[in-house]
Structure formats: structure tokens, C-alpha cells
Amino acid sequence: MNQKPRILITMGDVAGVGPEIIVKAWDEILAFCDPIVVGDPAWLEKAIHLINKNAKVQVIDEPEQATPLPNLISCANIKTADLSTVKICDINASAGKAAHDYLIQSIDWALQKRATAIVTAPLHKEGLHLAGLDYPGHTEILASRTKAPEHVMILALPELAVAHVTLHLALRNVFDELSVERIVARAQLLENLLTKVLGRTPRIALAALNPHGSDGGLFGNEEQTIIQPAANICKQQGMTVSGPIPADTLFLRASQGEFDGVVAMYHDQGHIALKLLGQRRAVNITAGLPIIRTSVAHGTAYDIAWKGMADESSLVSAAKWAVKLGS
Known part of the structure; x- marks a missing residue:
């Protein structure tokens, strides 16, 4: 037994x-x-x-x-x-x-x-x-x-997991805490977790930070200067990564099965979407x-x-x- x-x-x-x-x-x-x-x-x-x-x-x-x-x-x-x-x-x-x-x-x-x-x-x-x-x-x-040294909060459902680049800090401080290295590290931890659970390479999307992904720089430039370079590094490392994708469309696409995981840039960007999708099924996992x-x-x-x-x-x-x- x-x-x-x-x-x-x-x-x-x-x-x-x-x-x-x-x-x-x-x-x-x-x-x-x-x-x-x-x-x-x-x-x-x-x-x-x-x-x-x-x-x-x-x-x-x-x-x-x-x-x-x-x-x-x-x-x-x-x-x-x-x-x-x-x-x-x-x-x-x-x-x-x-x-x-x-x-x-x-x-x-x-x-x-x-x-x-x-x-x-x-x-x-x-x-x-x-x-x-x-x-x-x-x-x-x-x-x-x-x-x-490296850890990340992941909210998970059986069909979707969300890692957070920044977590418990004031929204005004999020921009200062974002970096290419931090996004890549969080994506790696999410990939490791999902690979173990799924038994295959997961499909991961990076969320944009600004409205509409900044519309070519009209509403900020973090997509071009931080998130896109992070996505490029992730791809070079062999990850299946898309983005940056505006959050208002990303989570709809993810809920329809296009992605296995999402890297959110800040706490509420990931939490609100996943808790709405999962209701009482959501689980918090500390990876790393x-x-x-x-x-x-x-x-x-x-x-x-x-x-x-x-x-x-x-x-x-x-x-x-x-x-x-x-x-």
C-alpha cells in the first residue's frame, strides 16, 4: 500500500x-x-x-x-x-x-x-x-x-496560471521595479512550474503594462524598452513566448485556451483576471x-x-x- x-x-x-x-x-x-x-x-x-x-x-x-x-x-x-x-x-x-x-x-x-x-x-x-x-x-x-534568491507568486487554475513580476507594492512604484531581468526570471519560473504540471513546453504570454500596449509609445514606452526585450530573451532561451499583449485582450485569449500561462506586470493585473475566471478554484503557488x-x-x-x-x-x-x- x-x-x-x-x-x-x-x-x-x-x-x-x-x-x-x-x-x-x-x-x-x-x-x-x-x-x-x-x-x-x-x-x-x-x-x-x-x-x-x-x-x-x-x-x-x-x-x-x-x-x-x-x-x-x-x-x-x-x-x-x-x-x-x-x-x-x-x-x-x-x-x-x-x-x-x-x-x-x-x-x-x-x-x-x-x-x-x-x-x-x-x-x-x-x-x-x-x-x-x-x-x-x-x-x-x-x-x-x-x-x-528568485521566487514568484503564481495564481493558478487547472487551465491557466499567472505569474506576477511585481507584487505587494504601491502602484506608483511598479514602473520603477520592472526590468528585463526580472520579467525573464519570472517567465522562467512559470515555465518550470507549468512544464512539470503539463508534461510539455507551455505557451506563455507577457502582458503589456500600459493601455493598449502603449499604442506605439503614445502612452508610455515600457513595452518597447523593457517587455519586448524580455520576450526576445525568453525566445532565445527556447521558451514559447508571445507578447507584450494588452491585458484587456490577453486574458480573454488565455481563457479560450490560447495560452497556458501569463506573466502579469503587477498584482491586480493578474489577480483580478484570474479570480474572475476561476472564482473559488484559484490557488496561490510560490515558485522558486x-x-x-x-x-x-x-x-x-x-x-x-x-x-x-x-x-x-x-x-x-x-x-x-x-x-x-x-x-
Whole structure:
């Protein structure tokens, strides 16, 4: 009998939807992997009670102690900030610190090859900052802890993946952060990921930055001076690359199957399009790390957290991607 892959699921911000979606997704995820929650057993108990699931928490200290079952949710009890004063749906420094510590422990276990992959529930960026942790989000923590020199956030659906050249920064700073080298590096990471998943050379498109691709320089010149030279280098390296293509037509063409992957120039250019296409199926993948990490493609959702309303679909999809990438 083949052993199922061990997947670490970080609880994220306990005040948000993380605990709830983990409990809701547990049975479905358990069918194809051995999941272990990395977080706080007491908050997991609260989520079990919230959705009235017939299950108990198995509190463990090491991944090897876990024996996950439909009625037994294994939870690695991470010693971190005191969560007794955390209120549901409220930004809190202790919750931010705890979410960070769950992730750090999971990264270390994955680096030690004690798990196949990490799947992360959402944390709250303001909570991180209140805790004195100067990271914009998961991606940057992962890159720092694993010492990954090149990494990229990829939002993925089974039919399309989008890599982002720039990520968590003010829109006014995007232009200064774009470079030929950065675009090429992101395209390479996207190609590596999709080649593994598809088993063939992927078709990748580079999004233009300016409206209408700048219409020959009428609305900026980044297409001519940065994105087109990057496309040329990608082609010289053997990649199947098109672009720059105006984003308003690119994502329509991609949704119709013309491309397997898109390199977006900034956060919302990629996120809005892919989340509209994928709805709750989208998954966040950090490519370029020495470990496998996937995540839900949504936030803490304080507006619906702890009401039994949260949808677990993205977490299930993230776990499936983690297993696929780890196989």
C-alpha cells in the first residue's frame, strides 16, 4: 500500500476563516493525502464546534506522531503568542505573530523533508505588522526563511496560471521595479512550474503594462524598452513566448485556451483576471522555493469568518496542487 504524502496545513490568522475552512475541507483532503494542521488546538476545537463536525483534535508535537482520520484532526501545537485575548474577526498582533510562527515551523519541517508540502490558510498583513513583523505577506516570509534568491507568486487554475513580476507594492512604484531581468526570471519560473504540471513546453504570454500596449509609445514606452526585450530573451532561451499583449485582450485569449500561462506586470493585473475566471478554484503557488508551498487565493475574510459561511473550495484545490507538485 502506497503511503499518502504528508501535507502541512498552516492555520493562518485564527480570527479569520482559516480554522473553519480547514475543518470543512478535512474529509475531502484526507482522501488524497495525510494532512496535519499546524496551529492552535483550542481554536481548531472552536471550529469543529462551529460546524458541528463529529471529530476530535489529536494534539502532536512532531509530524511523525500524526495519525489523521475522518474523526481525528491532527494538530501540531506550536508554542507562540498568547491567543486568549484574540477576538474573532478582529486584527490582532498576537494572531499575526502566531500565523507567522505556524508558517516558520512548517517551512523548517518541509526543509527537513519531514513533509511533502505546505498549504497555507490566510494570514492578515496588518496583524503581521502589529506584531512587529515587517513582511508584506506569506510569499516574502517564505522567500526569506528558505533563502530563495528568485521566487514568484503564481495564481493558478487547472487551465491557466499567472505569474506576477511585481507584487505587494504601491502602484506608483511598479514602473520603477520592472526590468528585463526580472520579467525573464519570472517567465522562467512559470515555465518550470507549468512544464512539470503539463508534461510539455507551455505557451506563455507577457502582458503589456500600459493601455493598449502603449499604442506605439503614445502612452508610455515600457513595452518597447523593457517587455519586448524580455520576450526576445525568453525566445532565445527556447521558451514559447508571445507578447507584450494588452491585458484587456490577453486574458480573454488565455481563457479560450490560447495560452497556458501569463506573466502579469503587477498584482491586480493578474489577480483580478484570474479570480474572475476561476472564482473559488484559484490557488496561490510560490515558485522558486526549495520546498512546495500552495495556498488559498483569498484572505482572512473577517466579514464572514466564524459564521459557518466560509467556502473551503480553494483550500481543497491548494492541497490537490501541493500533492501534484510533490509527486
